[in-house]
Amino acid sequence: MALELRSSRRNFLVGLGGFAAAARLMPGSALAFDKGACPPPSAWTDLARAVTGGVLRPGDPFFADICRPNNLRYGATLPAGIARCTSAADVQACIAWVQRQALPFAVRSGGHNYAGFSTTPGLLIDMTLMAGVTPVTADGSIVTVKGGTLNLLAYKQMERLHRTITHGRCDTVGAAGFLLGGGIGFNMRKFGVGSDLMRATELVTADGQLVRADADTDRDLFWACRGGGGGNFGISTGFTLETRPAGSVTVFNLTWSKDLPKVLKLLLSELASAPDDFGSKIAVTIPSRQEGCDHAPVTLSILGQLHESKFKLEEIFKSTWALRDGSRSQVKENVPYWQGQDFLTETTFPYYYQEKSSYMRAAAIDDEAIAAMFDWAGKMPATAMPVSFKFFQVGGAIDRLGRTDTAYVHRGSDWLFTVEANWWSPTDSAQQIAQTLDWQQRFYDDVNRRTGAVGAFQNFSDPSLADWQDAYYGENYAKLAEVKRAVDPGMLFTFAQAIRPAKKPAERGPSASLPGGARREAEAVERLP
Template sequence: MARELRSSRRNFLVGLGGFAAAAKLMPGSALAFEAGACPPPSAWSDLARAVKGGVLRPEDPFFADICRPNNLRYGATLPACIARCASARDVQACIAWVKRQNMPFAVRSGGHNYAGFSTTPGLLIDMSRMAGVTPVAGSDGLVTVQGGTLNLLAYKQMERMGRTITHGRCDTVGAAGFLLGGGIGFNMRKFGVGADLMRATELVTADGHLVRADAGTDASLYWACRGGGGGNFGINTAFTLETRPVDAVTVFNLTWTRDLPKVLKLLLTELASAPDDFGSKIAVTIPSRQEGCDRAPLTLSILGQLHGSDTSLKDIFKSTWELRDQDQSQIKADVPYWQGQDFLTETTFPYYYQEKSSYMRAASIDDEAIAAMFDWAGRMPATSMPVSFKFFQVGGAIDRVGRTETAYVHRGADWLFTVEANWWSPTDSTLQVTQALDWQQRFTDDVNRRTGAVGAFQNFSDPSLADWQGAYYGENLARLAEVKRAVDPGMLFTFAQAIRPAETPARRNPSSALPGGARREAEAVERLP
């Protein structure tokens, strides 16, 4: 492990990431926290003195606003205290405190963890004050992103620099959770996933040290942080990223209202050959329907961007171009890059949801698979919120990095397929929610079987995923377990889908040594056409 970084003004300015760490009650956890246990008042006073950013208890103003997660499924889990860290030293103080008090903890900036891993009944480490993006002096386009930075602030500060990275659309998502799980966005086919642009990271590890990991120092830890998922190896306090200069883009939101199965099949097959300058997300939206009422028709839309290219949108969309509903479609051609992102940006509100995902090849999507998708869409139970099944376009620069070169293993696919289940608890009954989740599972299983889709995206954490280890990490799981054993053998950083330490030294990456699910994903990807 690299030596502890010396205290400096810069170290006090680095930030901590969204759901970069989440620790919850688990059998075997290093923190054996008993239900109802509470530290003495002197312990809370000690924490308040140690955390210079301040702490909040349940009776304090704004406590409820700060602890509310984006996924309200987990909103009933309230922390005993919120530590508002303002520096890496504050993070170290929190780690020391939870170890002394045997207190579970979670770390959050945006609070968008799909499976609630940034909620806790113990100490919530709020990192939203540790935010900002600054150029690295003397470098050519490198920036330091503090770990608590939300997308919205990153957008503003990089716009001033005239630079960009692969970033998401939701402006309240934390940069750390985004990067640690890989990070997808409309630039990924041109630049790679967000983790591909990471050149270094700083993190507080289980022993309380602040370390820097890059290709030359703690290289295995650096490798693991590029796709190994938030919350597994420490609390990431800063990232060094390679940025790219911005250029003009054409942004679009196109809609089709007729012949949707035909259009979807054409889009999924024809867009797979689009240039790397093109990024898109296809959504088939199923309107909400109350019991006894007819549902409105489905719609198909595609949102995306095209960097400056010799190929036009008309050429890229080929046979679907003339089929679109021109009255409902929008195109903004050759606009400044960050103006284009204003068009694409999404702001989400808290609600109840679950998402399931897998990766598929365009060549595996036949007419029967498309028909099954629309058949399942027609069977969606009545709920108060619309849902979508979606296809995020991958490939391009993502596939120029090997599956084992970083911890992000999902290379070689054309589409990241997802199915939503959304509901609003005050109006949807327990039975309706159960039916919606069952429908989502059966929809996903059937489509995966028909298309040979494999894996799952670790940033779309799925609490119902049985073989999450193999689905998220594939053949990289064994090496990730080795890294976990090296930096956190006692499982201080633990949650329901945390990587566990390797019990014995394992050979790296042979598929025969993988758990069943990981081996199946590795073999399935090799078989994909």
């Protein structure tokens, strides 16, 4: 989103004083768990002695800063304490402690979980002190990334190695959550999603053991960690990744100001055949309430990069190149890779939001679907923040693996579609927020129906998604449930959309041994009263 976000949703808070405003406007909080489960002061002292990074309690300096999530929608849930881990041994001590105290917990590095799954009224296990990238090979082609590393640190250390991976643009996102859910970015069409470059991971499981999972050891767990989502199978303390040389790139931020439906249709159809060296994200941005009062129009832009290629940008963009707004478009040609990322990087600030996503084929997006999108844009009940509907370009190297080769199932599409709902509290009333969320749901449902879009990206966690199991994981959910039963049968690691352990064969009923459709029909019969 880079340049267009200088005046849009995530950087909107700069004008409100950034983090200071977030602290002033955050609603009050209360602990939600049973008071009978509150650990005595001596238990907190024991934990502080066991965790080398220390433990913060409410009222301690920096407590509010560390526990604040990126999505302020969940900012009212404050932890009873924050354990600041610096090693796998600290993580193991936390797991043993929460089990003794029967206390809920959550794990966090960047705190960007869209649905607030990295918040808790119990113990917040903070991984951010456990950070860094270390080369394993002399040329940096294999590196280890510690479990609390944020993107910004990863960028700097990868730049020193003259290497890169598939990575996101937001510099405060945690690498662990990014990788465990698949991980999308402008390199994914060239290298695959982030988890496709994972060669091993270390994690602390529910029994307190530190486990290394790779293609030879704990293969099913390794498979599950490549797209099965964070927080499901343990606490990842480190990753081993394969890197790629960081050459030069051409980066761009192009805008169009006329004939937006026509341009969007052309972009979605023509760019689907772009070379794998090309990565992009299209954004149609709807102005905020104040911007609307100032007669700001809906805008269309595309942000992205092109690795060294025999093709030029104008050849890739085809008919849309001549239609762009030249005075508002920017192109930086053949710059060093990490200098190009400075142009693309997004710095985010806390605000309130919900995102909905699905995967589309370009051929299914016809003129009527495009017209419906802009019709819905015109019906947006404006809030204090702008919103966008976007298309992240997928395909390319992502499709070199099959849907079941890793837990990341979303292969074979051209675009990852998302529609936002953004607001600012208390500027926007509860009624305005409810209207905005209703608009978002109806927009999403209509576009999916018209385009045949399916699934949802697990790293864009959507708390309103009904069939999240199928949407996030498709046919891989059954195997993920088996892995969950093997490593966490008691659901120590749990949240609203956590993978559930598979039932044992004896518990599944007589339909378990039947094939495919027959089994589904039999299961439907078994559920009848």
